[in-house]
Amino acid sequence: MNDEHAQLCSSAQWAEHIQTEVVPWAMDALAPPALLLEIGPGYGAATEVLRQRVQRLVAVEKDPELARRLQDRFAADPVVDVQEGDGTQLPFPDHAFDGATCFTMLHHVPSLELQDRLFTEAARVVRPGGVFFGVDSLGGPAFEAFHHDDVCVAVDPLTLADRLTAAGFDDVDIAVLAMGVRFSGTVPAA
Numbered sequence: 759m760n761d762e763h764a765q766l767c768s769s770a771q772w773a774e775h776i777q778t779e780v781v782p783w784a785m786d787a788l789a790p791p792a793l794l795l796e797i798g799p800g801y802g803a804a805t806e807v808l809r810q811r812v813q814r815l816v817a818v819e820k821d822p823e824l825a826r827r828l829q830d831r832f833a834a835d836p837v838v839d840v841q842e843g844d845g846t847q848l849p850f851p852d853h854a855f856d857g858a859t860c861f862t863m864l865h866h867v868p869s870l871e872l873q874d875r876l877f878t879e880a881a882r883v884v885r886p887g888g889v890f891f892g893v894d895s896l897g898g899p900a901f902e903a904f905h906h907d908d909v910c911v912a913v914d915p916l917t918l919a920d921r922l923t924a925a926g927f928d929d930v931d932i933a934v935l936a937m938g939v940r941f942s943g944t945v946p947a948a
């Protein structure tokens with residue numbers, strides 16, 4: 759993340775936006791999975807609200823400094839387990855989670871191929887019948903300018919359903935609002 763982006767993502771305003779608008783929209787029609795994997799928690803804006811809805815939350819963050827920061831923050835939390843790791847190569851066995859999620863992080867995964875690998879990994883680690891869901895930002899000139907000197911591969915809402923289906927998800931649902939693209943898909947029952 760560049761400096762402006764880091765400032766935004768660590769701000770109280772961003773946390774409020776994620777917690778009161780984005781996560782509730784993403785989970786609108788979903789039963790909260792008991793054991794949930796969050797990919798790319800960053801400064802923990804979504805982690806803070808997800809932890810209130812699940813029994814156990816494992817958060818995997820690629821940036822070592824952000825992972826350490828979040829580990830310190832949730833060190834005494836019985837619900838949250840923060841691990842340093844990569845969503846495109848998840849360090850978990852098959853079917854380890856009831857669900858997986860990611861918020862405003864896909865555009866930081868530097869190619870469509872790696873994003874597809876993250877989707878395939880999510881489909882692998884979620885149990886049959888479990889759900890993968892989240893929200894990502896919509897692309898555009900202002901969005902790209904904000905990500906100067908940074909990775910920015912926006913997710914195209916028009917191709918996302920096919921990509922999630924190719925990764926192994928059923929019942930894929932896509933919705934678009936000004937705040938972004940919402941997605942969900944279910945791992946087929948065995």
Ligand SMILES: C[S@@+](CC[C@H](N)C(=O)[O-])C[C@H]1O[C@@H](n2cnc3c(N)ncnc32)[C@H](O)[C@@H]1O
Nearest residue numbers: 798799800803819820821844845861862863866
């Ligand atoms: C824009 S931040 C969003 C953070 C948080 N989800 C939020 O909504 O505030 C994107 C985060 O995803 C992390 N990230 C990027 N690629 C990742 C990957 N392959 N696996 C895990 N985390 C990743 C980045 O390090 C960064 O912390």
